[in-house]
Amino acid sequence: MQIPAFGLGTFRLKGQQVLDAVSNGLALGYRHVDTAQIYGNEAEVGQAIADSGVPRGELFVTTKIWTDSFAGDKLIPSLKESLRKLRLEQVDLTLIHWPSPGDALPVAEYLGALAEARAQGLTAALGVSNFTIAHLQQAIAAVGAAEIATNQIEIHPFLQNRKVAAFCREHGIHLTAYMPLAYGKVMQEPVIQRIADAHGASPAQVALAWGLQQGYAVIPSSTKRENLAANLKAQALKLSEAEMAEIAKLDRNERIASPDFAPKWD
Ligand SMILES: NC(=O)c1ccc[n+]([C@@H]2O[C@H](COP(=O)([O-])OP(=O)(O)OC[C@H]3O[C@@H](n4cnc5c(N)ncnc54)[C@H](OP(=O)(O)O)[C@@H]3O)[C@@H](O)[C@H]2O)c1
Numbered sequence: 001m002q003i004p005a006f007g008l009g010t011f012r013l014k015g016q017q018v019l020d021a022v023s024n025g026l027a028l029g030y031r032h033v034d035t036a037q038i039y040g041n042e043a044e045v046g047q048a049i050a051d052s053g054v055p056r057g058e059l060f061v062t063t064k065i066w067t068d069s070f071a072g073d074k075l076i077p078s079l080k081e082s083l084r085k086l087r088l089e090q091v092d093l094t095l096i097h098w099p100s101p102g103d104a105l106p107v108a109e110y111l112g113a114l115a116e117a118r119a120q121g122l123t124a125a126l127g128v129s130n131f132t133i134a135h136l137q138q139a140i141a142a143v144g145a146a147e148i149a150t151n152q153i154e155i156h157p158f159l160q161n162r163k164v165a166a167f168c169r170e171h172g173i174h175l176t177a178y179m180p181l182a183y184g185k186v187m188q189e190p191v192i193q194r195i196a197d198a199h200g201a202s203p204a205q206v207a208l209a210w211g212l213q214q215g216y217a218v219i220p221s222s223t224k225r226e227n228l229a230a231n232l233k234a235q236a237l238k239l240s241e242a243e244m245a246e247i248a249k250l251d252r253n254e255r256i257a258s259p260d261f262a263p264k265w266d
Contacts, residue, residue, distance in 0.1 A: 003093065003150055003174060004060050005212055006235055007032035008228070009221030011178075014041050017223055022048035024225040028232060034152075034178075034219045035086075036064035036097055037078060042085035050087050061088060064097035064129060064152075065114070067261070070105050075113035079122050093149055094123035099135045101261035107138035115143055125149040129178075132263050133167045145171040152176035155216060157186060157207055157247050158254035163266040165214075177211045180218040183256055191250060195243050201234075208234035210247050 008025040010018050010033065018041040022033060026048065035045045042063060049059065063086065069078035079094060094117065096110055114126045128139055129152040139148055151168055155161050155177035168175050186192050186207040196206045204220070208231060211218040222228045239247075255265065 003176065003217050004032035005217050006030065006208075006232060007034050007060070007062070007176075007217060007219035009178065009219040010035045010041055010045060011039055011221060013039075013221065013223065015044065018044045019048050020225075021221065021223055021228070023052060025228050026052040026054050028225070028229050030228070030232065031058055032060040032062070032217070032219070034062045036095075037066040037069070037082055038064070038097065042082050046086035046088065056088070060092045061086065062093040062095060063091050064095040065110075067098055067101055070096070070100055070110035070113070072109055072113045075110060076117050076120065076122065079117050083122060090121055091123045093125045093127055094118075095127045095129045095150070095152055096131075098130045098259075098261065099128075099132070099263045103263075107135055108142040111139055111142045115147070127151065129153065129176075130257075130262065131164075132266050133164060135263060136164075136167060136171070136173065140171060145173055148173050150174045150176045150217065152178055152219075154179050154255060154257050155211060156180050156182040157189065157192065157210060157250040158182050158252050159256070160248065160251040161266075162251070174217070175215070176217040176219060178219055179256055180211050180216075180220050181207055182254070189250065191246055195239065195246065198243075199237060199239075201237050202230055204231055205234040205237050206239065206243075206247075209237040209239050210244065213239055213244060 008030040063082045127149040187203045192203045192206050196203045208218050220231050
């Protein structure tokens with residue numbers, strides 16, 4: 001199973017906005033859609049997918065289990081509810097959205113429940129999100145590195161997350177970069193703007209190409225059809241080693257997603 005390198009994010013998008021974003025995205029050629037139970041938009045994502053006419057076999061759909069459904073007896077029912085909303089028999093990938101807040105539940109319990117969900121055919125693959133090295137070590141001990149399809153974490157030029165990325169690389173765990181545009185902040189960065197100008201590209205495309213060139217999947221979101229279309233074209237942009245090195249220097253540990261229940265970051 002390979003995670004398509006370019007996906008469509010849906011965080012914050014609700015109602016008509018998410019219907020439009022997913023419909024436009026699928027029409028433009030996106031084939032990987034990222035949702036989550038907590039986004040409150042699985043039903044609209046499911047509707048947009050159903051209305052699109054894109055054959056199920058061409059689509060890659062990810063959802064994420066929210067922290068209140070991690071217990072052994074809750075995870076599978078919650079995923080069945082996600083499938084009902086998404087109008088799917090199986091999702092391609094199900095992630096543990098965050099490590100259990102305060103580590104109230106052991107990683108082995110909720111990853112074990114997710115592995116059982118996979119055994120029942122509810123999801124084709126399993127993975128994790130916002131996992132630190134310590135949590136990844138527990139995940140590897142619980143299910144084995146080869147079973148972890150991805151660790152979806154915040155990665156953009158201002159938060160390159162190098163320690164976790166190196167650990168994942170060492171253990172052969174794929175990475176998905178969420179908030180790859182730093183929620184729009186990359187647009188104002190002069191170095192990225194200059195590199196973009198040199199390629200006749202946009203700063204968003206440069207940030208996405210930078211992630212793709214490191215082997216990460218990227219899942220930008222946009223409410224605008226023209227931005228969705230332009231972002232997809234980042235796949236054709238190739239940055240030089242010197243440009244990659246310049247962007248590497250922009251790392252400033254600027255984390256955008258860090259709710260009060262977040263783990264102790266590496
Ligand atoms: N696992 C997790 O805990 C987690 C956490 C956060 C996010 N995620 C996932 O990652 C996805 C991406 O993150 P995100 O949506 O927060 O942030 P993002 O993709 O980094 O940035 C989205 C923002 O960038 C703007 N934008 C997009 N394309 C643009 C372009 N070409 N030019 C100018 N502005 C552009 C969008 O505005 P417009 O709408 O105006 O285009 C929007 O404000 C989420 O949707 C979600 O699926 C996962």
